[in-house]
Amino acid sequence: MTGLLFLIPIALAMGLVGLITFLWALRSGQFDDLDGAAGRILFDEDAPRPAGRKPSSQPRSTPP
Amino acid sequence: MSVSTATLDTAIPRAAAAAACAHCGAPILASGSGEFCCAGCAAAYAFIRESGLGRYYTGRVLDPAARPPRPPEEPAEDASIFAVASEDGTASLSLLVDGLHCAACVWLIEQALQRDPTVISARVNLTSRRLALTWRGGIEGAVPLVRLVQRLGYRVVPFDPNAAATASAEEKTLLRALAVAGFASANVMLLSIAVWAGFGEMGPATRDLLHWISALIALPALAYAGRPFFRSALAALRVGRANMDVPVSIGVLLAAGLSLWETARSGEHAYFESVVMLLFFLLVGRYLDRRARGRVRSAAEHLLRFGAAPATVRAPDGTLHRRPVATLRAGETVVVAAGERVPVDGRVTEGRSAVDKSLIDGETLPLPVTAGSDVLAGMLNIGGPLTVAVTAVGERTFLAEVVRLMEAAERGRARLVALSDRVARRYAPAVHLLALATFIGWLLAGPWQAALLNAVAVLIITCPCALGLAVPVVQVVASNRLFRRGILLKSATALERLAEVDTVVFDKTGTLTLGQPELRPDPALDPAALVLAAGLAARSRHPLSRALCRAAPGAPALDGVEEHPGEGLSRRTAAGEIRLGSRRWCAADATAAQDDGDPELWLARPGAAPLRFRFSDQLRPDAVAVVAALKSAGKRVLLLSGDRAAPVRAAAAALGIADWQAGVAPAEKCRTLDRLRAEGAKVLMVGDGLNDGPALAAAHVSMSPSTAADLCQTAADVVFQGLSLGAVTEVLAVARQSGRLVRENIGFAIAYNLAAVPLAMAGMVTPLIAAAAMSASSILVVTNALRLGRRS
Numbered sequence: 139m140t141g142l143l144f145l146i147p148i149a150l151a152m153g154l155v156g157l158i159t160f161l162w163a164l165r166s167g168q169f170d171d172l173d174g175a176a177g178r179i180l181f182d183e184d185a186p187r188p189a190g191r192k193p194s195s196q197p198r199s200t201p202p
Numbered sequence: 203m204s205v206s207t208a209t210l211d212t213a214i215p216r217a218a219a220a221a222a223c224a225h226c227g228a229p230i231l232a233s234g235s236g237e238f239c240c241a242g243c244a245a246a247y248a249f250i251r252e253s254g255l256g257r258y259y260t261g262r263v264l265d266p267a268a269r270p271p272r273p274p275e276e277p278a279e280d281a282s283i284f285a286v287a288s289e290d291g292t293a294s295l296s297l298l299v300d301g302l303h304c305a306a307c308v309w310l311i312e313q314a315l316q317r318d319p320t321v322i323s324a325r326v327n328l329t330s331r332r333l334a335l336t337w338r339g340g341i342e343g344a345v346p347l348v349r350l351v352q353r354l355g356y357r358v359v360p361f362d363p364n365a366a367a368t369a370s371a372e373e374k375t376l377l378r379a380l381a382v383a384g385f386a387s388a389n390v391m392l393l394s395i396a397v398w399a400g401f402g403e404m405g406p407a408t409r410d411l412l413h414w415i416s417a418l419i420a421l422p423a424l425a426y427a428g429r430p431f432f433r434s435a436l437a438a439l440r441v442g443r444a445n446m447d448v449p450v451s452i453g454v455l456l457a458a459g460l461s462l463w464e465t466a467r468s469g470e471h472a473y474f475e476s477v478v479m480l481l482f483f484l485l486v487g488r489y490l491d492r493r494a495r496g497r498v499r500s501a502a503e504h505l506l507r508f509g510a511a512p513a514t515v516r517a518p519d520g521t522l523h524r525r526p527v528a529t530l531r532a533g534e535t536v537v538v539a540a541g542e543r544v545p546v547d548g549r550v551t552e553g554r555s556a557v558d559k560s561l562i563d564g565e566t567l568p569l570p571v572t573a574g575s576d577v578l579a580g581m582l583n584i585g586g587p588l589t590v591a592v593t594a595v596g597e598r599t600f601l602a603e604v605v606r607l608m609e610a611a612e613r614g615r616a617r618l619v620a621l622s623d624r625v626a627r628r629y630a631p632a633v634h635l636l637a638l639a640t641f642i643g644w645l646l647a648g649p650w651q652a653a654l655l656n657a658v659a660v661l662i663i664t665c666p667c668a669l670g671l672a673v674p675v676v677q678v679v680a681s682n683r684l685f686r687r688g689i690l691l692k693s694a695t696a697l698e699r700l701a702e703v704d705t706v707v708f709d710k711t712g713t714l715t716l717g718q719p720e721l722r723p724d725p726a727l728d729p730a731a732l733v734l735a736a737g738l739a740a741r742s743r744h745p746l747s748r749a750l751c752r753a754a755p756g757a758p759a760l761d762g763v764e765e766h767p768g769e770g771l772s773r774r775t776a777a778g779e780i781r782l783g784s785r786r787w788c789a790a791d792a793t794a795a796q797d798d799g800d801p802e803l804w805l806a807r808p809g810a811a812p813l814r815f816r817f818s819d820q821l822r823p824d825a826v827a828v829v830a831a832l833k834s835a836g837k838r839v840l841l842l843s844g845d846r847a848a849p850v851r852a853a854a855a856a857l858g859i860a861d862w863q864a865g866v867a868p869a870e871k872c873r874t875l876d877r878l879r880a881e882g883a884k885v886l887m888v889g890d891g892l893n894d895g896p897a898l899a900a901a902h903v904s905m906s907p908s909t910a911a912d913l914c915q916t917a918a919d920v921v922f923q924g925l926s927l928g929a930v931t932e933v934l935a936v937a938r939q940s941g942r943l944v945r946e947n948i949g950f951a952i953a954y955n956l957a958a959v960p961l962a963m964a965g966m967v968t969p970l971i972a973a974a975a976m977s978a979s980s981i982l983v984v985t986n987a988l989r990l991g992r993r994s
Contacts, residue, residue: 171327
């Protein structure tokens, strides 16, 4: 039963990582446009960009 | 109905494939040749090809329900007043975009904008149909960028993003609470299963350890995720009422307290998993409910922004301009003609009139107003013209109007929602009484701990999860499905009434037809004459001129065209005068025998016989299929039109409607509907929202094809957009299914409680059974509702 002493904390930590990841994703606006994100991948940036600009390093959405 | 909708789905693309515009994909209705339906589309196509964005055409999937991406004919208003300049020399603007079909549209808009060297970022959100734009330079840079998006074929209106943010923030709070409750319930359940599985074999020390860990997870989660319920319960108690959140709050708090106490004295009965599971399922229901409302609200906002009538603004120099309400600023002067709605909150400066404020507070007596009186947006001016000084910013007035519209819809809340509310109101005290009775009963028989335990079990097992989910889940799924097809339910009771419909009455003009004249295909027509006529017509805004231009998209506009009001257009050439216009003006000597009442234009050229262009209103592309589907579903279909007999007879014959009447005045339509009702028919009236108002109101339930000319004043219960009439069959199918699902869900939830409560009161429910039964009932209800989302 002593195994529980480290197995339970490991399980909880893994769950917490998932929860925190979700909350972070929610805050950073990744759930704002579920329809668009699905199709966006099909049109990835292969069109030439004007020179002298960093490739899309702009924040993609503003947190509330 | 599933069979008939299937035939519909196949019918739509076939009709559209006849001749589709190479840019917008809309059928080319007129006889004109060429790949494009209008000059705007041809220009957009050339522009996109030149910019090297031609991939758009291979990658896109056009949605027949959405507006075709046809460049708007009117330029947008000045968007720069909505742009916000920041200190680092950049400016930004938020726009609502109309006409988005799929991710290819998103890609096209973003790429086209990013090719502009001043643009820093352009991001389109396909879900909320918003475009966030940032560029280097001042706010005046907005104008060419907005024009660029329009050239691609999209309509845009600017808006203030801060005002719209509050609703989605609330939704996010709920989603965060849901995530926390989900995490806690999964982990606590894991530990609880270990305890149950090891029941009898597990040592008390291990069990206590697991209970303590459960408490450590469950109690903070309860404090965080339970706040929406505690807040609502407190608010209800403060005004001396009980809502469904009161027993929920008492139940979870009692269960948590008791579990903590059991854990402290190392007892066996800790209910932490039930506490958090209960919270989780209730939050799912609440989140879905909120999201459905948010969607309807944003749909209404979208329609209103693109469809609301503009206000007439008097500039300081006395000239009059038409501008969207949202762009009005305090201090400006607005002119409100008799019969118009007051577009914005303000104070009357000139004029004496009376206003009807029934839209605002339901008061039907007209209110006299004179200089100095305050007026609110939405009041109807029924007397003389008024001049109003704007006191509130247009944007705020506009949002208030959206809220008012939603409140009006909520006032007539669905009978089934009302039923579930009523059940909940009776249910709450009944649950308390049952729990109290259980407690007292067991107190007589044994120790108070066991009695309290059983009472809490009753509170938990009667958790209204299933009941609380029963209606919202179905409504979310139904409104989502309709929303995707461009159908907006204005009245919440509409779905239930639609389910009962057995008779469908159509109006003709603008309902079965597109309500827009198109040139009749005529093989004998000389193409050169058509190009000439279209070249003249390009200078005019008359609907028939516009139809001519659509029929000959490539025709170059001619110079030196004079417009003669009420007669037509003329152009002087070396050979003589060319005239395009009415029969009398162009061709007084033409035979009168050809007069069949269709709208027409005549072209008179020197040295040639006058030429006649005939126009007619085209049937919607899928009208035949929809009428056939309705008939095969056993509905009686009627056609009532105010139009002349000949075109109505032709339309009825084309559609296979045996029962038709022409030349019906509005009052007569109402009488016909009353007669049908007296015969016991449940009538769905499909008609133009603004002209058929009384008839729509007289019907059991009503639908209106609308680009939301004025959503607030439309009497219809359901408004649908787009060229397709398939919305009618879709709405009827969804209504029937959702009515059945709601009844099933409520019936199931009640049956579950009837079965579970006696068991709990008898003390036969262990924590395992309570939690499993509760979860199973909720999952069953949700799964049942999701069946509606599946396309048949």
